Amino acid sequence: MTEGTLLSVRNLSLQIARRDVGVVKDVSFDVAPGEIFGIVGESGSGKSLATRALVSLLPPVIRKIAGTIIFKGRDITAISEKDLRSLRGAEIGLVFQEPMTSLNPSMTIGRQLEEGLALHTQDTPSVRHEKILSMLGRVGIRDPERALDSYPHEFSGGMRQRIMLASVMLLKPALLIADEPTTALDAVIQRDVMELMVELTKAEGTAVLLISHDLPMVARYTDRIVVMEKGSIVEAGTTEQILERPQHPYTRKLLSSLPVRGEVRSIDTTSAPMISARNIVVDYPGRKSFLKKGEPKRALHGVSIDIHEGEVVALVGGSGSGKTTLGRTIAGLVKETEGQVLFQGRTRDHDWRDYRLNCQMVFQDPYSSLDPRMTILALVEEALRLVPGIERAAKMKRAYETLDEVGLSADFALRYPHELSGGQRQRVAIARAIARRPRFLIADEPVSALDVTVRAQVLSLFSDLQKRYGFSCLFISHDLGVVEQVADRVIVMQDGRIIEQGDRNTIFDTPKEAYTRRLLSAIPALDLNETGGVKLKWRLEA
Incomplete structure (x- = not known):
């Protein structure tokens, strides 16, 4: 271990x-003190x-x-195990x-935050209380005092990650x-987190070991990275060096899989x-109490959109913007x-x-939308x-x-969903959707759960099928890099309203609304x- 090194891992092997x-x-x-070090891989x-x-x-x-x-x-x-327990959390x-799986759903936020302080410090309860309120304020929780008595399910994904x-x-x-740390979050919240x-780690001099398959995010925040494939490090160096001059074929494969702008279609x-x-309004019923009925919550405020034959319209926006609600309403799953x-x-x-026969849907998580008791062949046949x-x-x-059209051979026909990878399951979900040869397809975050190379394969497949069958498509996504690759037109939503829409190039190159600019500033423009x-250039930044 060299002088000035905080963490040194040597010849680690697991089996x-x-x-x-x-x-x-x-x-x-x-890893050096105060350094942000990245580990990249699928x-x-x-x-x-x-x-x-x-x-x-x-x-x-x-082991x-x-x-x-x-x-x-x-x-x-x-x-010893005792020394390890004192190391975890404190050091x-x-x-x-x-x-949501890291926070205890049965404990209030206050109790969970106090737990570590009580275990690792000698602070009094009042001092712990003040520290917790101060930290919640620093991470952007609007009402820290109220948050202490709340439970994890009462917060959005981004707020839970802040907590x-x-x-x-x-x-x-x-x-x-x-x-x-940000895979499940939309682009704006991802960047905020x-x-x-x-900011927090720099203020405290904390080193960060960032593990991700999101290459643009790693490129933005890390000083050095290592690239892993099948359990081994295949390339290591400064982030800029590896991104601009990759040496290993696997690194080049990862970089070539990043989404780039598709061709303009007529x-x-x-x-x-x-x-x-036309003027779609959706109200969700409010929370009922013993004495009174809760006020309904309006998810969509008079939204109107048109989708023409053969057109791919992307619906984008942050979590809670109403894009999934609109998609489900058009599909008839929400009244x-x-x-x-x-x-x-x-x-x-x-x-x-x-x-219903001509409107099909591809969901975000294929594992939850495919019946685990049915074979792949039966799942596709069911659509017919x-x-x-x-x-x-x-x-x-x-x-x-x-x-065969979605790239799955006859060998997959008698398998079950759990025997397939995530990318293969999403291919099955797409096969179910196109088997009927529908006129209209709704794709709700169809690649957000996939690795970068699998995502590239599924997007290429999707584009090929759309050109072959000419179906219209509503493509719902918070990943604007993906949208830039597949969309003809883009609609931006915020708080249940459409705030901007136009053809793909106009929205990406000359956005008018501040919210759209904020969305776009969270993703890079790529120069191969x-x-x-690749050279990553962050959009709309000086």
Whole structure:
């Protein structure tokens, strides 16, 4: 361990017990005090296991077979469990991907924040109370006193992640391990949380070990990175060097998978729209109490949109903007309070059965939308169940053809959803949606849960299918990089209202609204170079 190094990992190797399968192989890296260090890789690369080994939080089936972990001059692989408990939280803090699973749903925020202070400090209850209120204010919680008596479910995802960050930073750790801390958040909240984390850690001199598959985010915030593939480090160096001059084929593959602007298509907008939503209002019932009925909450305020034949319209906005509610309302999964939906110029209710056959939906999480008890073939065949005049043999033939179109061979037909990867499951969800050859498709965050290379494959597949069958599409996403690749037109929503809309290039190049500019400033513009690297230029920044 060199002088000035906070953490030194040498030749760390992990394997699955009883199977002798290596999942982390000979990993070595150093982190300096106050440095932001990144570990990049896709799911299954071993990056999360390697970092969990630093504080002995490995799953029971994983064991360490070699390597040393030196933190502040101590080999923490050789210390007792009691010493490890005093190290976790006080010296090494952890922020995980999903704050809802990290925060205890049965405990108030105040009790959870006080827990670490009570365990690791000698502060009196009044001093702990003041520290907690101060930290909640620093992380942007508007009413800290009220938040202390609230529960995690009463906060949005971004607020929960802020609270999780507050609980870690209260103890002023020397090292913060952030494992995919913003994956589940939209672009604006993602940037807010990252800026907050950087601000807090710089103020306390805390080093950050940032684990992510989000290359632009890593590029923005880290000083040095290592790239992991299949448990091994394949490339290491400064962030700028690796992004601009990648040496390893895997790094170049990751960089080439980042979304880039698609070609401009010619869409006929003079004819009648395929889908028209007119003045859609949606109210959700308020929370009931023993004595009175709660006030309804308005999710959509008179929203109107048109989608023409063959057009891909992207609906973007932060969490809570109403974009998913609008998509579900158009699909008929949410009942509108006011307004109407027209399909090919007629009200949707004119022939509800025809509309439902011609309007299909791809959901964000394919695992929850696919029946785990059905084979892949049966799942795709099910989409054809109500199609008139199609026999059993023809259904099976169409199902196999559709699986082939989405890149799944006949070998997948008799498998079950749990036997497929996330990308393969999303291909099945797309196959179910297009098997009927619908006129209109709603894709609700279809690639947000996927790794960068799998996401690129699914987006390419989606574009190919859309060109082949010409279906209209409402593409709902908070990832503007993805939107820039697939959309013809962009609609921006905030607080249940449309605040800006226009063709893709106009919205991305000359946005008018401050909120749209804020959304776009959270994603980079990419310039590819001859060496397979990228130059990241942050939009709308001087």
